[in-house]
Amino acid sequence: MAARIVQSFSGDTQFLLRTAALQRFTRNGHRLRGKPPGVAKTLEQRLAEERAVDPEVARKINIGFPHLKPARSALLKERLAHLKAQRVNPELEKASRAHTLSIDPELVKRTWLKTSGPFHVRRLAEHYGIFEHLFGAAYFVPRVDLQIAFRNGDAANPVYYGNIVKPTEASQEPEVHFDSSFNYKEALGRTEATSDSSSTSWWTLVLTNPDGHLSEADKEYCHWFVANIPSSDVSKGDRIVPYLQPFPPKGTGYHRHVFVLYKQEKKLDMGEYRIEEAEVNLTARTFSTLDFYRKYQDDITPAGLAFFQSDWDSSLIGFYHDVLKMKHPTFEYDFPKPYLREQEWFPLRKPFNLYMDKYRDPKQINKEYLERKLARTHPFEGPEPPLRFPNAHPIRDVPSWLRTEIKRDRRGWGRINDI
Structure with missing residues (x-):
């Protein structure tokens, strides 16, 4: 039937219909493999089928006291009586108009615990x-x-x-x-x-x-x-x-x-x-x-x-x-050590000191930083005062990696703050 309908159209119309049919199975110029979207099952549907659980087995058991609902007629009767009592209360209406009406939170809590x-x-x-x-x-x-x-x-x-x-x-x-x-x-x-x-x-x-x-x-x-x-x-x-x-x-x-x-x-x-x-x-x-x-x-x-x-x-x-007479436990993530490739003879575009520190013992590096910090600390007067304008002091006749290290030290940046 579809073939007869297509034949009844002109050549241009048939071309447009075939193009529209092909677009259902292509995306961005590439042909789709398998069933097209809308026909194939989504990931959520496939996981639901694989993880299907018998509702009788998964049903939870109520081990507490059952909930006995009061008769609906009794609830309506109580609600109507409450509304009538509120409508004939002039003080309540006066407080509502004056925006001075207050609600007892304990009453709200008791009502909440009694209902939902x-x-x-x-x-x-x-x-x-x-x-x-x-x-x-x-x-x-x-x-x-x-x-x-x-x-x-x-x-x-x-x-x-x-x-x-x-x-x-x-x-x-x-x-x-x-x-x-x-x-x-x-x-x-x-x-x-x-x-x-x-x-x-x-x-x-x-x-x-x-x-x-x-x-x-x-x-x-x-x-x-x-x-x-x-x-x-x-x-x-x-x-x-x-x-x-x-x-x-x-x-x-x-x-x-x-x-x-x-x-x-x-x-x-x-x-x-x-x-x-x-x-x-x-x-x-x-x-x-x-x-x-x-x-x-x-x-x-x-x-x-x-x-x-x-x-x-x-x-x-x-x-x-x-009280517990035991050692204080501490749980931490055990991160794996970072991967270090083999050392190069001439590492290009890498700071010399930072590159070498990767292959040294971190404890030895911290020790050197601590010794450097203590050497500039007076036992009675404390550490040296920081420079007021650290960028205003020129650094000459030193390698580029050492110049960067001195600048960071003056500004208080980097690993020395961890000591």
Whole structure:
């Protein structure tokens, strides 16, 4: 059919049609190999086919409390009642017109936590890889708001969801508050009473670091472990592991420190994780959140989450020596040595001194610079004052490479500043 249509046109028209058809398979005068763009699969499509994952296998498991949505009619009724109350309030309208209307941030926060807040916290935790590195293929939506702050005198350093807290700011045990009146029976659809008294709820709080283990990459360090917390009074809980401040080694970047609050079904005996107060043993603090949850998953449910990030500061040098009784570790990149070609008899267009320094010991070069600097430093009066106008002093009867070296020395440029 297409051939008949082409034949019905004149010669010039047929030429234009053939040219347009060929342009689909050429680019910049070169013929394309393989399928043309638009027909061939993109790199993203090919990688998606190669890395295809079974959705049933990759599906995450919710190990927290379920979210029970209230009836839509009840929500609409509550919203309408609120709007009616606001519309008949003359003081509210007067403040709005005068631009003096203020909003209570605590009320906004309570509303946020009651509606979309827990889901926002879950997305933040997924962004930082908290669930993946602590619970593997599981996750939970934090239903209980954790209010945590490190006190340093009059200042307070709160913990939110990924903010930075320095080791000096987190040197002391934090203050923890949460609402223990969370109706977990209603969330689970239960009506029967538990074995404990209905007036007391039991909780467990664990602070762990999934990034800082010095010998096992898939393990964590437990920085704090308080079990059998009655209601919300952390001070009355059973201290299984005493508090230990963050100690990220130098050169390892930011470390995540995660607070996980568990709701207990009953009072539990977790003495196997117990560490003495006076003992600071990192081997004994080796911890795995996934193994811990698997062991007590029938009696505990994760309900609260908060985490912060911490990196190295100078106070950790003494902490490693005095508290951990170990050498202060420092991690650095091990750069390969630069490639040096064989020396030439007559290197052209290369400064003589810099070319020769490439093939010398750097320690010997630094030693010579230091000796030169000390030779011009008086033991009591200090170094010689610099020239006020260094470019105004002529340099005569010296090779070009030495003239450049003298100019750099006068201006304070180059390697001598590293000594």
